[in-house]
Amino acid sequence: MRLGVIADDFTGATDIAGFLVANGLRTVQLNGVPSADLQIEADAIVISLKSRSCPLAEAVAQSLASLEWLRSRGCPQFFFKYCSTFDSTPQGNIGPVTDALLDALGEDFTVICPVLPVNGRTIYNGYLFVNGVPLDESGMRHHPVTPMTDSNLMRLMDAQSRGRTGNVPSTVMDRGADAVRAALDELKFKGFRYAVLDALNDAHLVTMGQAVADMRLVTGGSGLADGMARAWGGSGDAASTGRPAKGRAVILSGSCSQMTNAQVVAYRDAAPSLAVSVDRCLSEPGYAGELAAWVEAQPADGPAPLVFATTPPETLKALQARFGAAEASAAVERVFGALAQRLEAKGFNQFIVAGGETSGIVTQSLGIGGFHIGPQIAPGVPWVRAIGRPLSLALKSGNFGGERFFFEAQDLAA
Numbered sequence: 001m002r003l004g005v006i007a008d009d010f011t012g013a014t015d016i017a018g019f020l021v022a023n024g025l026r027t028v029q030l031n032g033v034p035s036a037d038l039q040i041e042a043d044a045i046v047i048s049l050k051s052r053s054c055p056l057a058e059a060v061a062q063s064l065a066s067l068e069w070l071r072s073r074g075c076p077q078f079f080f081k082y083c084s085t086f087d088s089t090p091q092g093n094i095g096p097v098t099d100a101l102l103d104a105l106g107e108d109f110t111v112i113c114p115v116l117p118v119n120g121r122t123i124y125n126g127y128l129f130v131n132g133v134p135l136d137e138s139g140m141r142h143h144p145v146t147p148m149t150d151s152n153l154m155r156l157m158d159a160q161s162r163g164r165t166g167n168v169p170s171t172v173m174d175r176g177a178d179a180v181r182a183a184l185d186e187l188k189f190k191g192f193r194y195a196v197l198d199a200l201n202d203a204h205l206v207t208m209g210q211a212v213a214d215m216r217l218v219t220g221g222s223g224l225a226d227g228m229a230r231a232w233g234g235s236g237d238a239a240s241t242g243r244p245a246k247g248r249a250v251i252l253s254g255s256c257s258q259m260t261n262a263q264v265v266a267y268r269d270a271a272p273s274l275a276v277s278v279d280r281c282l283s284e285p286g287y288a289g290e291l292a293a294w295v296e297a298q299p300a301d302g303p304a305p306l307v308f309a310t311t312p313p314e315t316l317k318a319l320q321a322r323f324g325a326a327e328a329s330a331a332v333e334r335v336f337g338a339l340a341q342r343l344e345a346k347g348f349n350q351f352i353v354a355g356g357e358t359s360g361i362v363t364q365s366l367g368i369g370g371f372h373i374g375p376q377i378a379p380g381v382p383w384v385r386a387i388g389r390p391l392s393l394a395l396k397s398g399n400f401g402g403e404r405f406f407f408e409a410q411d412l413a414a
């Protein structure tokens, strides 16, 4: 095994796994801390946790347990994957988990790089940008769980960790891997514990990948993993075991992000689609059965039916005010979980799912412990195939993919 990844959420894990596979590493994703007796053959193992916003002690304990499992399999290098929009306030888990991993490995320095230029996440002078807008001026300012009100990664990291954070600016990145290594050595010598790596473009990913290719622990987004995997020079068709199983597809969309809204609008007119009623999710125990019957009744040889709770921000706000945000989202998630189970029982075996939480509940409800990673539909969204079962899923982060994502997922599975 070459690399062990500890990812703090579900679609984040699939995101990084997709980039590793695209660069020739045979990669498996395991959902939750793996059991002691599990035996897996792979170049990279990605352990997906739900540690982004859970209580700190739990996040640290799960991350350390994952590290121990990976070390017991002889894994030499480790990657702590968090969101390319950081998604962590001063009370957040990224700093403490990074510190715990460094301590456990006996290391005292690492890099911080939540970057993914292909999806518009760049870092300049240590400030994180989303599609050219500073993080704290992007939609992330209003995130319900982790509102990002600062874009300065050094400040964000200093506020929630034990050490000081420096920066390797893009001007150094432009000068190549040796210059970056020298800058990292200098920061370490000056007593910094973490270094934010700037990255504006693909060339910077290649450079940083070469510079940290041998680092014991790195942290950040899948752009950094892309650069490292390219530096390792993998080749071959690593996606073969994860290719989608043939069969019947359904789309379950529980994300209300801007991009998912656009994807639903683009798909709705071209295929059978049905909007989920939040009211009925809350009040009618048999609702999932009714939705399943509708999905099953759609033509099997046409485009996949879409069931969506996705709704624009104004409607979402009104629904949350009426029913309570936590109650509404829990009820919607419950219905999607029950719907997925019923559809699998009816022979559906391709699930295209939008939203991190929604993906988590669908995967859990289907009882899937791990995936082989297949080809990428869009950057950060590969098809994945349940280990030992003819069941394929495309798990999409809320804001990932282009407007035609739902069509593209089916095209790639055809």
Ligand SMILES: Nc1ncnc2c1ncn2[C@@H]1O[C@H](COP(=O)(O)OP(=O)(O)OP(=O)(O)O)[C@@H](O)[C@H]1O
Binding pocket: 011, 254, 255, 256, 257, 260, 278, 309, 310, 311, 316, 319, 320, 328, 329, 330, 332, 333, 354, 355, 356, 357, 358, 359, 396, 397, 398, 399
């Ligand atoms: N119409 C709705 N009313 C209330 N809650 C909803 C509605 N539609 C979806 N939800 C809830 O909103 C949440 C969306 O979270 P999810 O993580 O699935 O998407 P996301 O936040 O866009 O994705 P990501 O975490 O990948 O960015 C879920 O809990 C879902 O059940």
Ligand SMILES: O=C(O)[C@@H](O)C(=O)CO
Binding pocket: 009, 011, 012, 013, 015, 016, 082, 083, 084, 085, 221, 222, 356, 380, 397
């Ligand atoms: O890095 C990202 O943006 C995603 O992989 C993610 O973490 C989604 O929650």
